[in-house]
Amino acid sequence: MTMSYEQAVAALIEAGRRLDARGWAPATSGNYSARLDDGSVALTVSGRHKGRLTGDGIMRVDLDGRPLTAGKPSAETDLHLALYRLFPEAGAVLHGHSPQAVGLSRATEADGITLAGHEMLKAYPGHTTHAAEVRLPIVDNSQDMAVIEAAIRPALLVPGAIPAYLIRSHGLYAWGKDVDEAERVLEATEWMIAAELAEASFRRAWTR
Numbered sequence: 273m274t275m276s277y278e279q280a281v282a283a284l285i286e287a288g289r290r291l292d293a294r295g296w297a298p299a300t301s302g303n304y305s306a307r308l309d310d311g312s313v314a315l316t317v318s319g320r321h322k323g324r325l326t327g328d329g330i331m332r333v334d335l336d337g338r339p340l341t342a343g344k345p346s347a348e349t350d351l352h353l354a355l356y357r358l359f360p361e362a363g364a365v366l367h368g369h370s371p372q373a374v375g376l377s378r379a380t381e382a383d384g385i386t387l388a389g390h391e392m393l394k395a396y397p398g399h400t401t402h403a404a405e406v407r408l409p410i411v412d413n414s415q416d417m418a419v420i421e422a423a424i425r426p427a428l429l430v431p432g433a434i435p436a437y438l439i440r441s442h443g444l445y446a447w448g449k450d451v452d453e454a455e456r457v458l459e460a461t462e463w464m465i466a467a468e469l470a471e472a473s474f475r476r477a478w479t480r
């Protein structure tokens with residue numbers, strides 16, 4: 273699904289306000305993009321506070337990451353573009369830095385966590401039951417986006433993989449056919465991470 277540049281600017285600014293209000297994009301963290309009708313990509317400008325975006329905080333790049341309008345593209349542009357190349361149906365990519373997602377990623381050295389039995393699994397496109405489990409892949413952080421992209425690619429191509437992954441000590445990526453679906457995937461994943469944390473806390477308290 274694609275949209276006009278004007279529609280994308282409005283959608284990404286509004287999503288940025290909502291994600292900031294949840295505490296998921298503090299201190300200029302996070303970056304958001306949407307695929308446009310002309311084949312280019314609307315993308316947040318690097319270094320801006322993503323909860324206080326205005327029109328000049330969004331720019332256009334081509335699918336090779338070359339700027340088509342003024343601004344410095346996100347430091348993570350290549351991670352967004354890699355997802356658009358891998359998934360032609362992807363229309364938007366949202367990246368947040370929630371403390372819960374980052375804390376989870378630092379509490380394990382595993383290459384992912386299993387989310388099972390949650391009714392919230394039905395927020396993922398194509399999922400219709402709680403009686404299932406999905407894998408949230410976790411990849412080590414790097415300042416070289418090509419290293420992250422190469423490391424996470426195999427997990428993203430597993431049949432039935434959810435449209436989300438976590439960068440350790442960094443944050444969560446989520447995507448969907450449009451901004452609304454990408455935000456639903458990010459919100460549902462963040463909610464299940466918080467639910468797993470709450471469950472662990474209750475189990476620890478009740479075993480004393």
Ligand SMILES: CSCCC(=O)C(=O)COP(=O)(O)O
Pocket residue numbers: 299300301302303316317318319320345346347348367
């Ligand atoms: C203080 S956040 C460090 C950079 C980052 O991880 C991020 O998500 C925002 O980078 P951008 O270049 O897109 O502003």
Ligand SMILES: [Zn+2]
Pocket residue numbers: 301302303348367369442443
């Ligand atoms: Zn980031």
